[in-house]
Amino acid sequence: MNSSVKATSVRFDQDSMWVDLSDGRTLGVPLAWFPKLLHATAGQRSGVTISTRGLHWEELDEDISVAGLLAGRGDMTRRGAKVEAA
Numbered sequence: 001m002n003s004s005v006k007a008t009s010v011r012f013d014q015d016s017m018w019v020d021l022s023d024g025r026t027l028g029v030p031l032a033w034f035p036k037l038l039h040a041t042a043g044q045r046s047g048v049t050i051s052t053r054g055l056h057w058e059e060l061d062e063d064i065s066v067a068g069l070l071a072g073r074g075d076m077t078r079r080g081a082k083v084e085a086a
Helices: 065-069
Strands: 007-012 016-021 026-030 048-050 054-057 062-065
Touching: 007 054, 016 054, 026 065, 048 065, 054 065, 062 065
Parallel strands: none
Antiparallel strands: 007 016, 016 026, 048 054, 054 062
């Protein structure tokens, strides 16, 4: 995996998070993979900070790495939870 790929923007629709990447790709992932984002308000979702490593929502205490998204991983904080790529 190319570690130089970074997120450049994030947007949401009713069911998905869309992450634009520096290499021109756009990743769409179900909000169901990230319960904190699924249950957040639009205002809370818009509070994202994009860093060199990924995405961070201070108010929601949520961090998502670009590497994890590229690997198809969802929320890894819930023990025993399995998230499968579609």
